[in-house]
Amino acid sequence: MINLSDYLELNTRTIELTAIVQTALCVGAGGSSGSLADKAIARTAGGKLLIPASQVKGRVRHECEKIARGIGWPVCDSPKADTMCPQRAEFPQEEESRFHREDYRVGADAETDRHHCLICQIFGNTVLRSRVIFDDLICAEEPENLPEVLRPGVTINRDLRVAEDQKLFLLETSPPNLKLRFTGQMIFRSNCPKYAELLILAALRHINAFGGSKSSGLGWLKWELETSEIDNNLWKQLTANK
Ligand SMILES: [Zn+2]
Numbered sequence: 001m002i003n004l005s006d007y008l009e010l011n012t013r014t015i016e017l018t019a020i021v022q023t024a025l026c027v028g029a030g031g032s033s034g035s036l037a038d039k040a041i042a043r044t045a046g047g048k049l050l051i052p053a054s055q056v057k058g059r060v061r062h063e064c065e066k067i068a069r070g071i072g073w074p075v076c077d078s079p080k081a082d083t084m085c086p087q088r089a090e091f092p093q094e095e096e097s098r099f100h101r102e103d104y105r106v107g108a109d110a111e112t113d114r115h116h117c118l119i120c121q122i123f124g125n126t127v128l129r130s131r132v133i134f135d136d137l138i139c140a141e142e143p144e145n146l147p148e149v150l151r152p153g154v155t156i157n158r159d160l161r162v163a164e165d166q167k168l169f170l171l172e173t174s175p176p177n178l179k180l181r182f183t184g185q186m187i188f189r190s191n192c193p194k195y196a197e198l199l200i201l202a203a204l205r206h207i208n209a210f211g212g213s214k215s216s217g218l219g220w221l222k223w224e225l226e227t228s229e230i231d232n233n234l235w236k237q238l239t240a241n242k
Pocket of ligand 1: 075076077084085116117118119120121
């Protein structure tokens, strides 16, 4: 959630983020509240549908990690703290030495004066605060009296690859084909690495769905970004600077 102090910080940059959800969306709120569904869709206190900021950030981080690895920047292993920067336990010696580069050095105190990979410098870790802040994506224009849609799901026994009919469950989803608009913001703090915005814009293009049930066609989405242009010069630097 975005705090007032984040807005008040000088030299931050804010990007509006809009996801048009094309199919039914099912993102769990972790336990249902008064709903018939076993997995209720997340809503704001005021009852509006939402995609939680933590889920947006998690997916964006994951896609950024893949891109950074793909272009040769060393990246630690998230999300377990002991395999992430600054510890990076269990990294082989030759792998670990790749992290010892000038643009991975951060800060002056004992904890931060170590090498943190590009991804940790953007999204944070146990000792670094995240330098990009995500807001929940909220559906502001949900039609009135939207019916609660329950979609039956079936758990599949992974070993037998058969449906276990004892385990039929219900998912609450947003109604399909409404093209609901979910909007929120990303704030880039002033100390964010210069490649952060570029990497995140590239990562968003890889995120075509939210929710756990991608294979059953839930939650397919399309992004509307105020900046969709990738800065080619910066991209050249990013790929040359590995
Ligand atoms: Zn890292």
